Amino acid sequence: MIVKKLIEKIEGEAELDFTFDKGKVEDVRISFGFYRGIEEILAGKDPYDALVITPRVCGICNHAHLIAAVRALENGYESAGAKISLTDKAKNIREFTLACELIQNHMKWFYMTILPQLEKLLDDRSGENHALKASYFSSTITKALAIFAGQWPHSGYAVPGGVTCDPTYIDVMQAENLIDESIRFFEQMVAGIPMHKYLNIDSVSELHKINGDLARVLRLLGASRMAETGKSHDRFIVFGDCILFKAGKSMATTVSNVDIQYVEEMLQAGTTAKAVTYKNRFFEVGPLARAMVAKEPIVKSLHKRYKDSLITRVFARVHEVAILLEYSKKLLQNLVLNEPSCTLQNHLKAVDFEGVGVAEAARGSLIHKTTVKEGLIAKYEIIVPTQWNLGNSSNTEQGVAAKAMIGSSDPEEAGFIFRAFDICSVCTTQ
Amino acid sequence: MKIAEKKARKRESIILTALQLFSTKGFHKTTIPDIADKLHMSVGNLYNYFSSKDMLAKEIIKFTSEVLGNEIKTVNMMDISSEEKIRKIVEIYFGMASEKPEMIEYFLRVYLSHREVFADGCEGMTCVSGFITEIMIFFDDGVSKEELRDQDFFSAFGLFMGYLGGMVFLKGEEILPRELDEYVDDISRNIYYALKA
Amino acid sequence: MSQKRLKLLWLQSITCNGNTHSFLNHPDLFSILSHFELIYHPVLETSYDIQALLSGRLDCDVLILEGSFRQEGFKKGGIEVFELVKNYAEKAKHIISAGTCSTFGGIFKQYDPDSISGFCFNGEERTESYEKYASKTISLPGCPIHPKWLSYVLMMLSHGKKIPLDELHRPQELYGITVHTGCVRNEYFEWKVDTKGFGLKEGCSFYENGCQGPYTRGSCNKILWNDTSSKTVVGTPCFGCTEPSFPKTALYTTKTNMGIPATMPLGVPRRAYLTATGIAKSFKIKRFEERIITYDS
Structure with missing residues (x-):
């Protein structure tokens, strides 16, 4: 029996076609709508234009696209012989703004997807306007981002050699206040306990210390026995090497190195999204993957008990907010303002090159590849995180999200498991 | 109204007379009494118009720049190719050098040779903006029509104006064997070839 | 609040969601929305779901359009989005083209310039929709839209005030x-x-x-x-x-x-x-x- 379900109120919409057998999901095909052709739009443009065009792939993770695009350019110019070295200031500012975007994303997902959908699914409504919290929080944190990047969404402030902004202490102090405000929100609304106490929690046995909306989500998941649904391949991968996140892959309990050359994209029938594999296997990307590769204690502890189930996946994403908030505060405190913001004075004039840039976006590793010939973009390739998570089953194995949904007895529940991956249809179908 | 008009006319005649004297006798050798004398007016009255010789010098350069600028402006307004415009500008410049040699002479021998006089109040292109603006418009127009090659403004400006100035200078030094207008063809072509896209 | 609240419907076409997210950054978001009855929105909770939206049967006073358009070939749940847009545009008292894509075509137009455009404009040219809908359309270009530009327009509409527009239907107060x-x-x-x-x-x-x-x-x-x-x-x-x-x-x-x-x-x-x-x-x-x-x- 085939059951079709249109998933809305994600970034765009997705269609799930469930195959039910004996009352349980046996397979599911995920398809997305319209291909917008960003890669084709870029062909023939000035290499720098990728900094403006690629953020328009996605309204919610646009900044990660900017960062991946600028890294691809820098990598390309370096491969053509240019020397580019960023100051710590420029690196820290880029890390800061990217962290803000991730935080914004996760909190919107928590308050606008997870909480309302879970309440609806379990028919346990609080009557609260969760979106109000999401909007307050995201407008606060994106304001901190905009102090450096000018605006969010769709900034173009990262350029080869650094950033265009030249902040003063007025900016830094304002940004710090906004981070403090965000931390306060996390303490009072999300975790219900002070940040330092929250961050000290390192095992499942201590999770009861958490209050607030996170505790409510954990309780709802636990009480409904949904906590342990949603298990997938238990394989994770991270490519974006930066100060906070480490590149690597995690399988069973082992973390090992990765090499981007083994990443492969493939077309899928019936959808405009392409699937991605590493050495022909599907891997999960995103906050859970990052926590597994970085061996984050509380996530590891959850994983030990629940494996890569719904509760681990949901918790990892919320937990990343706390880590990123702490991290962004440190980044601000370490800014040395008299360092140059940008070390390149002029546009680089390399004519032919290939460059690869990776960034950890909210949903996982984002890869940009730019090929420049005779000074213009000849080919541009974008591999987005959701392509990893939402690929359909191949001949040899099931897709990551597909596998997580298989075995569920209810399309609504399966839909929730699907949403826990933080679905973005616009990214998937650039 | 009538008085104002009269004053303006007087002012212009002072400028033209001074222009002539400066460019023939030399800037330092010409005194305010010389100018007043030639105009049959009193030194005191002349000072009512221009408070110093330096001030007069600056007004003259603005005046000549406006005159030359207006001539080039009419060329810029014409619906003709950049190649034809170059020829017209060369004709204007050489025509002026022959008919009103004092204007070009003044520019070359006074303005460019006595920069200290113009340091205060005539910085950079301030006093020659009437002329420079039209040259900019000529270049800008030529490049946007893809008739001229896009390059640094001063490399193009130096080539064009340095060339014309050099020819007039040679003429003034009586080194040039032929009349200026006999060179218009070749020089226009040379400039066009150097600037074309 | 004696006046009946206008019914607001936010419809997405070919988009990156940037306008949606930009508007979510509005610090007074819910105060502004309180002047309207939110019929459908791409991410906020609304009284109707996407199936109801796709049925074309919902009421709509103010239609917010996000994203660029193609006459055919862009579907949601099997429904041609452009048909849906026309359906709601017909009912709406006011149409807001939110962002450059829905106003002029924007970035996504470049993928297929012959068939993708804005709602009333294709670049500066008028589209077929212009004649029918322009009189009630307000253009709010920007990639993305500025949240406060949109809130200005929404508040003006909720107060029944007339917005002075320029020849491309942009509010003069914002684009003058x-x-x-x-x-x-x-x-x-x-x-x-x-x-x-x-x-x-x-x-x-x-x-x-x-x-x-x-x-x-x-x-x-x-x-x-x-x-x-x-x-x-x-x-x-x-x-x-x-x-x-x-x-x-x-x-x-x-x-x-x-x-x-x-x-x-x-x-x-x-x-x-x-x-x-x-x-x-x-x-x-x-x-x-x-x-x-x-x-x-």
């Missing part, structure tokens, strides 16, 4: 000025002092770095982004994202003819600009050559 208006780098523009490369708070980006602020309509520097900043404030050039021509190419470089910017500030004749420039450039003003702040290391 350029992005240059209010830019913190204006002094450098006045005296023609270029910013030396990227990453400096000093200097103007109009001469080398591609800033389109002086000829781009919009109030980015009057009503700041995220209530705090703007592209030009942080040294990023204005990319002209509110304009029908967006996006042009080589966005970080000023196109010049022999060093003279190829595009003049809005409405300024070249001769007037060059006269002023030649004079302003002649002065070396010490303050504009220096750094504004020096930090001890």
Whole structure:
């Protein structure tokens, strides 16, 4: 029996076609709508234009696209012989703004997807306007981002050699206040306990210390026995090497190195999204993957008990907010303002090159590849995180999200498991 | 109204007379009494118009720049190719050098040779903006029509104006064997070839 | 609140969701929405779901359109989105094209310029929809839309006030000025002092770095982004994202003819600009050559 379900109120919409057998999901095909052709739009443009065009792939993770695009350019110019070295200031500012975007994303997902959908699914409504919290929080944190990047969404402030902004202490102090405000929100609304106490929690046995909306989500998941649904391949991968996140892959309990050359994209029938594999296997990307590769204690502890189930996946994403908030505060405190913001004075004039840039976006590793010939973009390739998570089953194995949904007895529940991956249809179908 | 008009006319005649004297006798050798004398007016009255010789010098350069600028402006307004415009500008410049040699002479021998006089109040292109603006418009127009090659403004400006100035200078030094207008063809072509896209 | 609240329906076509997320940043979001009955929205909880939306049977007074359009080939749940748009446009009292895509076609138009366009405009040209719907359409270009530009329009509609529009149906209050208006780098523009490369708070980006602020309509520097900043404030050039021509190419470089910017500030004749420039450039003003702040290391 085939059951079709249109998933809305994600970034765009997705269609799930469930195959039910004996009352349980046996397979599911995920398809997305319209291909917008960003890669084709870029062909023939000035290499720098990728900094403006690629953020328009996605309204919610646009900044990660900017960062991946600028890294691809820098990598390309370096491969053509240019020397580019960023100051710590420029690196820290880029890390800061990217962290803000991730935080914004996760909190919107928590308050606008997870909480309302879970309440609806379990028919346990609080009557609260969760979106109000999401909007307050995201407008606060994106304001901190905009102090450096000018605006969010769709900034173009990262350029080869650094950033265009030249902040003063007025900016830094304002940004710090906004981070403090965000931390306060996390303490009072999300975790219900002070940040330092929250961050000290390192095992499942201590999770009861958490209050607030996170505790409510954990309780709802636990009480409904949904906590342990949603298990997938238990394989994770991270490519974006930066100060906070480490590149690597995690399988069973082992973390090992990765090499981007083994990443492969493939077309899928019936959808405009392409699937991605590493050495022909599907891997999960995103906050859970990052926590597994970085061996984050509380996530590891959850994983030990629940494996890569719904509760681990949901918790990892919320937990990343706390880590990123702490991290962004440190980044601000370490800014040395008299360092140059940008070390390149002029546009680089390399004519032919290939460059690869990776960034950890909210949903996982984002890869940009730019090929420049005779000074213009000849080919541009974008591999987005959701392509990893939402690929359909191949001949040899099931897709990551597909596998997580298989075995569920209810399309609504399966839909929730699907949403826990933080679905973005616009990214998937650039 | 009538008085104002009269004053303006007087002012212009002072400028033209001074222009002539400066460019023939030399800037330092010409005194305010010389100018007043030639105009049959009193030194005191002349000072009512221009408070110093330096001030007069600056007004003259603005005046000549406006005159030359207006001539080039009419060329810029014409619906003709950049190649034809170059020829017209060369004709204007050489025509002026022959008919009103004092204007070009003044520019070359006074303005460019006595920069200290113009340091205060005539910085950079301030006093020659009437002329420079039209040259900019000529270049800008030529490049946007893809008739001229896009390059640094001063490399193009130096080539064009340095060339014309050099020819007039040679003429003034009586080194040039032929009349200026006999060179218009070749020089226009040379400039066009150097600037074309 | 005695007046009946207008029914608001937000419909997405070919988009990145950037306008949706930009509007979510509005600090007074729910106060603004409280003046309306939210019928459908792409991410906020609404009284109707997507199936109801796709049925075409919902009521709609104010229709917000996000994304560019193609007559056919862009479907949601098997329904042609453009048909759905026309259906709701028919019912609506007011249509807001939110963002450059839905106004002029924007970035996504470049993928297939012959079949993708904005709702009433295709670049500056009028589309077929113009004749039928333009009289009730308000254009709010911007990539993305500025949350406060949209809230201004929504509040005006909820108060039944008339919004003065220009020939492309943009509110004059928002687009009657350029992005240059209010830019913190204006002094450098006045005296023609270029910013030396990227990453400096000093200097103007109009001469080398591609800033389109002086000829781009919009109030980015009057009503700041995220209530705090703007592209030009942080040294990023204005990319002209509110304009029908967006996006042009080589966005970080000023196109010049022999060093003279190829595009003049809005409405300024070249001769007037060059006269002023030649004079302003002649002065070396010490303050504009220096750094504004020096930090001890």
